[in-house]
Amino acid sequence: MTELFCGRLGRMALPREYTNQACSMVRALEIVGERWTLLIVRDAVFGVRRFSDFVEHLGIPRAVLTERLEFLIGEGVLKRVPGPGKRSEYELTAKGRGLWPVVRALSAWGDEHYAPDGRRRVFVHAGCEGEVAQSGACLRCGEDVTLARTVMTPGPGLTPPSPEDGQVSAILSRPRPLLQPVH
Amino acid sequence: MTELFCGRLGRMALPREYTNQACSMVRALEIVGERWTLLIVRDAVFGVRRFSDFVEHLGIPRAVLTERLEFLIGEGVLKRVPGPGKRSEYELTAKGRGLWPVVRALSAWGDEHYAPDGRRRVFVHAGCEGEVAQSGACLRCGEDVTLARTVMTPGPGLTPPSPEDGQVSAILSRPRPLLQPVH
DNA sequence: CTCCTTGATTCGGTGACCGAACTCTTCCGC
DNA sequence: GCGGAAGAGTTCGGTCACCGAATCAAGGAG
Numbered sequence: 001m002t003e004l005f006c007g008r009l010g011r012m013a014l015p016r017e018y019t020n021q022a023c024s025m026v027r028a029l030e031i032v033g034e035r036w037t038l039l040i041v042r043d044a045v046f047g048v049r050r051f052s053d054f055v056e057h058l059g060i061p062r063a064v065l066t067e068r069l070e071f072l073i074g075e076g077v078l079k080r081v082p083g084p085g086k087r088s089e090y091e092l093t094a095k096g097r098g099l100w101p102v103v104r105a106l107s108a109w110g111d112e113h114y115a116p117d118g119r120r121r122v123f124v125h126a127g128c129e130g131e132v133a134q135s136g137a138c139l140r141c142g143e144d145v146t147l148a149r150t151v152m153t154p155g156p157g158l159t160p161p162s163p164e165d166g167q168v169s170a171i172l173s174r175p176r177p178l179l180q181p182v183h
Numbered sequence: 184m185t186e187l188f189c190g191r192l193g194r195m196a197l198p199r200e201y202t203n204q205a206c207s208m209v210r211a212l213e214i215v216g217e218r219w220t221l222l223i224v225r226d227a228v229f230g231v232r233r234f235s236d237f238v239e240h241l242g243i244p245r246a247v248l249t250e251r252l253e254f255l256i257g258e259g260v261l262k263r264v265p266g267p268g269k270r271s272e273y274e275l276t277a278k279g280r281g282l283w284p285v286v287r288a289l290s291a292w293g294d295e296h297y298a299p300d301g302r303r304r305v306f307v308h309a310g311c312e313g314e315v316a317q318s319g320a321c322l323r324c325g326e327d328v329t330l331a332r333t334v335m336t337p338g339p340g341l342t343p344p345s346p347e348d349g350q351v352s353a354i355l356s357r358p359r360p361l362l363q364p365v366h
Numbered sequence: 367c368t369c370c371t372t373g374a375t376t377c378g379g380t381g382a383c384c385g386a387a388c389t390c391t392t393c394c395g396c
Numbered sequence: 397g398c399g400g401a402a403g404a405g406t407t408c409g410g411t412c413a414c415c416g417a418a419t420c421a422a423g424g425a426g
Binding site for chain 2: 023024025026027028029032033035038039042095098099101102103104105106107108109110111112113114115119120121134135136137144157158
């Protein structure tokens with residue numbers, strides 16, 4: 001719950017109805033602008049795939065999580081894949097992975113203005129070891145780093161999670177490649 | 184109202200309370216994650232500065248706009264500046280301008296997945312005339328384009344606003360430098 | 367002085383969100 | 397096979413933010 005207990009976000013509902021035209025940001029916000037949605041996407045990028053892991057890590061009400069997952073699957077952002085047993089797991093589609101720049105930009109802005117002890121997470125180009133800038137380019141080799149080649153590492157401003165924050169928080173406080181399932 | 188009538192977004196509330204720690208994206212969403220907030224920032228980037236222009240262009244309830252503006256001023260994202268007469272105008276601070284990558288990333292994602300007739304807006308490097316990529320770099324000269332040197336131009340997918348959409352929509356459907364006041 | 371515009375504030379109604387309890391299925395150890 | 401535990405949701409009452417229309421106050425124009 002660590003990451004989540006941080007803050008209660010608020011509300012945001014669905015559009016359902018809209019008239020003829022739209023600027024593209026409105027369309028994007030209709031999909032990912034609701035409360036929790038971008039946090040779900042972020043967790044999915046970090047490798048969270050199971051219902052209970054989202055609940056544990058985000059502290060999101062289960063009913064809301066159910067609705068968000070269904071909606072994101074319907075919009076083609078997530079894909080339901082069979083897990084162990086008859087369980088479902090949730091995986092980002094290519095469209096969903098396309099939201100990575102949004103997540104990165106928001107995190108960078110938050111780090112810049114709300115991390116007094118320094119950045120909480122630093123993203124690194126796998127292999128090259130260069131740092132990934134907000135623009136998505138590697139500061140060392142200049143290459144545009146794909147999501148799969150990005151490694152998340154804790155920064156100086158990341159408070160170590162306490163045990164009661166749950167197992168997912170603990171796993172995500174250690175360096176790990178993005179998209180790699182936590183389980 | 185054009186841009187807005189597009190869709191009803193939904194709800195999103197404030198955090199007010201939060202415990203000790205937070206990942207940076209949660210902190211960022213506590214500021215700009217509520218309904219309307221990012222649209223207000225986007226409009227401010229496009230040069231909207233007056234209360235009534237936000238209302239006209241976004242279709243946001245006035246009470247909600249009042250609350251959002253106060254909140255954003257309190258957070259240092261917007262700054263109240265005296266306008267003509269005793270009117271107030273609202274202007275982005277440096278911190279607020281730092282949200283431009285977020286707005287650009289969201290718009291780009293929306294354009295990519297929800298603009299069947301092509302992108303709705305294209306951003307161009309002033310002077311150089313090169314197109315600004317999602318990463319913020321100019322595709323022609325490679326330079327990282329600042330907000331003030333970016334010109335917004337309508338793309339092929341932008342539906343021309345009808346007269347009843349209001350004056351602000353009309354102004355914003357023509358090429359113009361970002362941050363330049365619409366009035 | 368009066369009307370109009372601008373910048374809000376007020377208010378009733380609605381609906382999404384919260385969280386705790388509950389259900390149902392599957393997995394695991396013996 | 398049986399009991400318990402864990403996973404994946406579902407249900408439900410209460411609260412609170414949002415919606416939209418009406419209203420208010422102050423400055424400017426005529």
